[in-house]
Amino acid sequence: MYGIGDYRKGWALRYMREAQAEVLAARKTPSIAQSLILEAMRKAQAALYYSLGDPSFIEGIVIKEVFEKSQASEDPILNFLVEIEKAIQRFSQSVDFRPEAIEEVDDLVQFASDVVELFTGEKA
Numbered sequence: 001m002y003g004i005g006d007y008r009k010g011w012a013l014r015y016m017r018e019a020q021a022e023v024l025a026a027r028k029t030p031s032i033a034q035s036l037i038l039e040a041m042r043k044a045q046a047a048l049y050y051s052l053g054d055p056s057f058i059e060g061i062v063i064k065e066v067f068e069k070s071q072a073s074e075d076p077i078l079n080f081l082v083e084i085e086k087a088i089q090r091f092s093q094s095v096d097f098r099p100e101a102i103e104e105v106d107d108l109v110q111f112a113s114d115v116v117e118l119f120t121g122e123k124a
């Protein structure tokens with residue numbers, strides 16, 4: 001099994017807990033839900049980056065894929081990270097908030113949590 005250091009593991013788990021808390025807060029406070037779920041997406045993304053390796057290195061690869069490639073990579077994890085980045089970009093540029101977006105982001109956060117759990121060996 002792939003192991004990560006305590007430093008990255010700690011940050012990955014922290015970001016996952018914060019992402020889950022942001023989704024919960026978005027459900028309870030619809031007036032600011034759009035900013036909360038955007039933060040939840042960013043924190044879930046950060047948790048994934050920390051669980052997979054050096055976050056700045058991974059971010060560079062993902063951004064390169066987003067802006068330089070039009071076709072999907074053969075790597076499913078990279079494709080997932082690219083899709084999260086694209087979703088964050090779309091959502092951050094969106095003017096109108098859709099209430100069902102909370103459920104979509106909750107699904108994304110839960111899937112990210114499963115991946116983080118796989119790599120850290122701990123439930124987020």
